[in-house]
Amino acid sequence: MASAGIRRFVCLCRYLQDPCVVAKFQQLCGVRGTFPLKSSGTEKNEREFSPNAACMRQYRNDADKTKSNFGLTDSTPKELTSSRDGVKGDTRGRVKPLRKNSLTGDVGQEFIIENKFLFYLFTVGTELGNELFFIVFFPFLMWNVDAYVSRQVIVVWVWVLFFGQSTKDLVGWTRPASPPVVKVEVFYNFEYSMPSVHAMTGTSVPFCLFLLTFNRWEYSFLFGLSMAICWSFLVCISRVYMGMHSVLEVITGFLYSLLILAAFYPVLEDIDTFYLSGSFAPLIILLLHIGLALIAFSLDSWSTSRGDTAQALATGAGGALAGRLNHWLGLQPDLPVSSLPLKPPPLSGALLGRSVLRLLVGVAVLLAVRAVMKALAIPLACRLFSVPADDVRKARQNACVELTYRFLVYGMVAFCCVFLVPLLFNFLDLS
Numbered sequence: 001m002a003s004a005g006i007r008r009f010v011c012l013c014r015y016l017q018d019p020c021v022v023a024k025f026q027q028l029c030g031v032r033g034t035f036p037l038k039s040s041g042t043e044k045n046e047r048e049f050s051p052n053a054a055c056m057r058q059y060r061n062d063a064d065k066t067k068s069n070f071g072l073t074d075s076t077p078k079e080l081t082s083s084r085d086g087v088k089g090d091t092r093g094r095v096k097p098l099r100k101n102s103l104t105g106d107v108g109q110e111f112i113i114e115n116k117f118l119f120y121l122f123t124v125g126t127e128l129g130n131e132l133f134f135i136v137f138f139p140f141l142m143w144n145v146d147a148y149v150s151r152q153v154i155v156v157w158v159w160v161l162f163f164g165q166s167t168k169d170l171v172g173w174t175r176p177a178s179p180p181v182v183k184v185e186v187f188y189n190f191e192y193s194m195p196s197v198h199a200m201t202g203t204s205v206p207f208c209l210f211l212l213t214f215n216r217w218e219y220s221f222l223f224g225l226s227m228a229i230c231w232s233f234l235v236c237i238s239r240v241y242m243g244m245h246s247v248l249e250v251i252t253g254f255l256y257s258l259l260i261l262a263a264f265y266p267v268l269e270d271i272d273t274f275y276l277s278g279s280f281a282p283l284i285i286l287l288l289h290i291g292l293a294l295i296a297f298s299l300d301s302w303s304t305s306r307g308d309t310a311q312a313l314a315t316g317a318g319g320a321l322a323g324r325l326n327h328w329l330g331l332q333p334d335l336p337v338s339s340l341p342l343k344p345p346p347l348s349g350a351l352l353g354r355s356v357l358r359l360l361v362g363v364a365v366l367l368a369v370r371a372v373m374k375a376l377a378i379p380l381a382c383r384l385f386s387v388p389a390d391d392v393r394k395a396r397q398n399a400c401v402e403l404t405y406r407f408l409v410y411g412m413v414a415f416c417c418v419f420l421v422p423l424l425f426n427f428l429d430l431s
Helices: 001-019 019-028 040-049 057-072 116-127 131-145 145-170 197-214 221-241 245-275 280-300 304-329 347-385 401-425
Strands: 030-032 111-113
Touching: 001 245, 019 030, 019 221, 019 245, 030 145, 030 401, 040 131, 057 221, 131 145, 131 401, 145 197, 145 245, 145 304, 145 347, 197 221, 197 245, 221 245, 245 304, 280 304, 280 401, 347 401
Parallel strands: none
Antiparallel strands: 030 111
16 A cells, blocks of 8 residues: 555656656747757757756656556647757747856757746746846845845855755756757756755745744735745746746755755744854854855766855855944844834835835945956966966866855855945945
């Protein structure tokens, strides 16, 4: 009985991992691919750059076994089969992925969008897990809402990214095979895929926000919970739509992030207190974050996922050190417990204008700092570790160069976000 249940569970997991399920969902959402036959040059490029090139034969074998166990027929949409002449029929709505692949520079293949609303909706959903969103969202939360909450959410975000990306490297599963899947996004196509880190951050951040604020701020419990669920659902489903993850990988990422959040939430306040006032906190922060970055880089060959892990760890370290400095200097103290719960101020044109102005000025400063640090960090790292600097992409595949670059650039950006930009707001009377 138990063994039969286990077999059914394994069959279900294989079905949820089947790329044909992803392709069917994409078809229902109005996405159709062209899939011209790959040239020998394209295949060579994939073999050269990808540490995890998709194994079509294994996918098909698993899919056939799963369909047999569940009594399913072939679910591959006919419109998604490959041909020499590309997609048949109407060519209106033909587009390419918005961003080229971060590792190879591949711009991806054309596909056809028949439902533009879903395309834009899921594009927004997937952006909720990308760097550009977090470089705006976390500063906005810190400068305009609640620095106390922001510090603790960033701690969870850093650990979720570390565990998620490291688990990807340990499991080593490939992205859904294309064809049958249409690669609406190709930016992360050559990274491993199990679990979905987008699903993890898209779940942990809104639910952590909800848990930290529903007793601290006055608002409807159902409203907060609904917002967290909608945010998480939009990010998770967008990864299947984009062709970057199977349904199983998204579900695993969702559950994995809830497990990490459940482990960290009870001790978040203790961690924050230690970072602010612990005797050896600065040393431990640096050793911990650099050590975790070194562990991440030792798990597998270089790829952008390890750079993203180092970037998150550098951001966490820079923000924690800046928060410590604020506490030591008596700047930007947290609100006393006696003032809780906090009431959201009434919306007004002046409030919105001031908030938007803070965001624009602050993000402009952060982008300027990032640009300057990028220009300085890679040549400096190459000189320190005797790595040729003529090919930046190749130089950054050296672990020492990449770690130095990420910590110098994003550690400084986070430090400025938490310490220097609020001082600038005081000077400009924008506090």
